[in-house]
Amino acid sequence: MSMSTYALTDSWTMTRRELAHWARQPVQVVVNLVFPVMLLLMFGYLIGGGRGVQGSYIDYVVPGMLALTMAFGLEGTMIAVTQDLNKGVVDRFRSMPMANGAVLVGRSVADMLQSALALFVLMGVGYALGWRADGGPGAFLGAVGLLLFFRFAMLWIGIHLALVAGKPEMVQAVQILVWPIGFLSNALALPETMPGWLGTVVEWNPMSHTATAVRHLFGGTGTEHVAAAIVWPSVLLAVFFPLAVRRFARLSR
Amino acid sequence: MADTAITVEKARKKYGGTADRYALDGLDLTVARGTVHAVLGPNGAGKTTLVRILSTLLRPDSGRVEVAGHDVVRQAYDVRLRIGLLGQHAALDEELGGHQNLEMFGRLYHLGARHARVRAAELLERFGLADTGRKPVKQYSGGMRRRLDLAASLITDPEVLFLDEPTTGLDPRGRAEVWSAVRSLVGGGTTVLLTTQYLEEADQLADRISVVDAGRVIADGTADELKALTGGDRIDVVLRDAGHLGAAVALLPVPKDDVRVDPDRRLLSAPVTDRMAALSGVVRALEEAGIEAEDVALRRPTLDEVFLHLTGDDRRVKEPA
Numbered sequence: 001m002s003m004s005t006y007a008l009t010d011s012w013t014m015t016r017r018e019l020a021h022w023a024r025q026p027v028q029v030v031v032n033l034v035f036p037v038m039l040l041l042m043f044g045y046l047i048g049g050g051r052g053v054q055g056s057y058i059d060y061v062v063p064g065m066l067a068l069t070m071a072f073g074l075e076g077t078m079i080a081v082t083q084d085l086n087k088g089v090v091d092r093f094r095s096m097p098m099a100n101g102a103v104l105v106g107r108s109v110a111d112m113l114q115s116a117l118a119l120f121v122l123m124g125v126g127y128a129l130g131w132r133a134d135g136g137p138g139a140f141l142g143a144v145g146l147l148l149f150f151r152f153a154m155l156w157i158g159i160h161l162a163l164v165a166g167k168p169e170m171v172q173a174v175q176i177l178v179w180p181i182g183f184l185s186n187a188l189a190l191p192e193t194m195p196g197w198l199g200t201v202v203e204w205n206p207m208s209h210t211a212t213a214v215r216h217l218f219g220g221t222g223t224e225h226v227a228a229a230i231v232w233p234s235v236l237l238a239v240f241f242p243l244a245v246r247r248f249a250r251l252s253r
Numbered sequence: 254m255a256d257t258a259i260t261v262e263k264a265r266k267k268y269g270g271t272a273d274r275y276a277l278d279g280l281d282l283t284v285a286r287g288t289v290h291a292v293l294g295p296n297g298a299g300k301t302t303l304v305r306i307l308s309t310l311l312r313p314d315s316g317r318v319e320v321a322g323h324d325v326v327r328q329a330y331d332v333r334l335r336i337g338l339l340g341q342h343a344a345l346d347e348e349l350g351g352h353q354n355l356e357m358f359g360r361l362y363h364l365g366a367r368h369a370r371v372r373a374a375e376l377l378e379r380f381g382l383a384d385t386g387r388k389p390v391k392q393y394s395g396g397m398r399r400r401l402d403l404a405a406s407l408i409t410d411p412e413v414l415f416l417d418e419p420t421t422g423l424d425p426r427g428r429a430e431v432w433s434a435v436r437s438l439v440g441g442g443t444t445v446l447l448t449t450q451y452l453e454e455a456d457q458l459a460d461r462i463s464v465v466d467a468g469r470v471i472a473d474g475t476a477d478e479l480k481a482l483t484g485g486d487r488i489d490v491v492l493r494d495a496g497h498l499g500a501a502v503a504l505l506p507v508p509k510d511d512v513r514v515d516p517d518r519r520l521l522s523a524p525v526t527d528r529m530a531a532l533s534g535v536v537r538a539l540e541e542a543g544i545e546a547e548d549v550a551l552r553r554p555t556l557d558e559v560f561l562h563l564t565g566d567d568r569r570v571k572e573p574a
């Protein structure tokens with residue numbers, strides 16, 4: 001068998017490892033799902049009505065919250081990779097004739113599955129709160145695809161940051177940063193209602209493009225911002241994917 | 254080449270940034286195929302650094318390092334095919350069970366799913382872990398963890414096996430288990446490089462011993478050769494009354510200068526050649542002189558004493574006042 005065949009089987013083995021962790025800790029999986037649901041309930045139900053939003057706030061906030069959940073995934077990935085790297089088992093992996101990077105692929109697949117699950121649950125809760133996707137099945141799938149693509153970019157930023165920072169203390173620093181990046185977007189409120197400079201930051205935030213594009217797709221109101229929601233994550237991936245892979249190959253040398 | 258499993262020539266390694274000295278400082282080492290080689294040294298000598306370089310986890314800054322005929326930097330993959338590693342700290346997935354761990358590693362060694370399962374069960378049985386295969390490793394005792402880690406390093410019957418302080422932190426039973434596992438491997442033709450802080454352990458297991466300090470090999474040889482270097486076995490006498498230390502020194506069958514006295518512990522220590530004769534001679538002489546002893550014992554020299562002789566650097570034992 002060639003190395004590339006091994007790359008596939010090894011990646012699958014590492015994915016199975018992550019799934020086995022889920023099976024061992026189902027509570028953890030549920031906790032990870034409860035957090036975005038709580039946010040959605042808080043913003044969509046308790047606080048109600050974002051600033052400057054015309055029409056149904058729930059139709060505005062559910063796509064925003066989906067995008068926000070994808071952004072917060074960065075933090076989850078970073079924590080998981082940091083914890084993994086500080087475990088001895090990575091030494092064993094690296095001393096074995098396995099495909100370089102299968103560890104990272106396993107992480108990616110597991111995180112993407114977790115995020116897809118979170119999207120599914122959030123949309124269910126959104127539906128219960130009165131949110132409806134009226135754009136048709138094609139636009140619906142497109143929206144989900146854009147959200148997961150954005151998550152995929154966040155994933156590799158998370159992996160890269162974990163490899164660069166490498167210490168559990170640094171995770172906290174990133175956690176503090178992720179919040180403003182998440183909330184300095186149009187996920188919850190329109191940038192037009194914010195002070196000028198803040199509105200500019202918000203409009204430039206890659207997450208805002210994804211949130212807006214997804215709103216339009218779900219609402220059946222066109223494909224505005226879809227291009228930007230494809231370009232931005234692509235750019236982030238083009239930068240962080242190779243950086244992370246290189247960093248991993250050079251680990252502790 | 255065929256007779257040599259490990260070659261290290263002038264290996265140097267400095268950890269980036271803050272380190273002010275080399276962790277390996279031109280280390281040379283040759284290990285013959287099918288032998289057990291012990292690397293003996295105190296904390297910080299560079300043992301783990303050496304093992305991590307040999308097992309491709311760390312790159313040397315310079316020097317040539319070959320394992321099983323392959324260069325650890327340029328042919329890391331070929332080296333990884335042929336080695337097993339038991340690191341100083343457990344390299345296991347703590348969340349998963351013992352069987353899950355071994356099966357996963359088996360798959361990553363590309364045994365195939367079925368073979369990986371069979372091999373996992375086999376190894377659990379062999380290391381007495383069959384009943385605990387489903388429990389997550391984080392609930393294992395230290396000894397169980399070490400045995401599982403050892404099992405993981407043996408999945409493919411490696412040509413060369415690295416054991417970094419395999420018995421540190423284990424109780425006597427765990428230590429005996431690891432020793433017997435190592436002995437059983439040697440019959441199979443595996444080359445073993447193990448590190449330890451105990452001369453006793455090196456003596457029990459190894460064909461040859463390299464003593465390392467500050468990243469260099471400072472002595473090399475069989476256990477007997479090293480013991481001869483350090484004056485062989487020793488006799489320790491603990492007296493009831495420290496006041497008799499001076500008188501007791503004269504009773505020992507060696508020149509006065511070779512006897513070391515530790516007044517705090519009321520201890521005399523001297524090298525001996527004929528173990529049994531020395532033991533009975535000292536006991537009789539003390540009795541005749543009416544000096545009461547709490548303990549009289551023969552023992553191997555300790556690492557401290559090896560160091561004392563090799564480096565002249567007296568770390569613990571006090572000279573007579």
Ligand SMILES: Nc1ncnc2c1ncn2[C@@H]1O[C@H](COP(=O)(O)OP(=O)(O)O)[C@@H](O)[C@H]1O
Nearest residue numbers: 268272276294295296297298299300301302303
């Ligand atoms: N990751 C590291 N970063 C910086 N210095 C290190 C690191 N690991 C080991 N050292 C230093 O290198 C030297 C050798 O360490 P090590 O190989 O662990 O010795 P041993 O295993 O014999 O106790 C020590 O001085 C230690 O402090």
Ligand SMILES: [Mg+2]
Nearest residue numbers: 300301302341
């Ligand atoms: Mg060590």
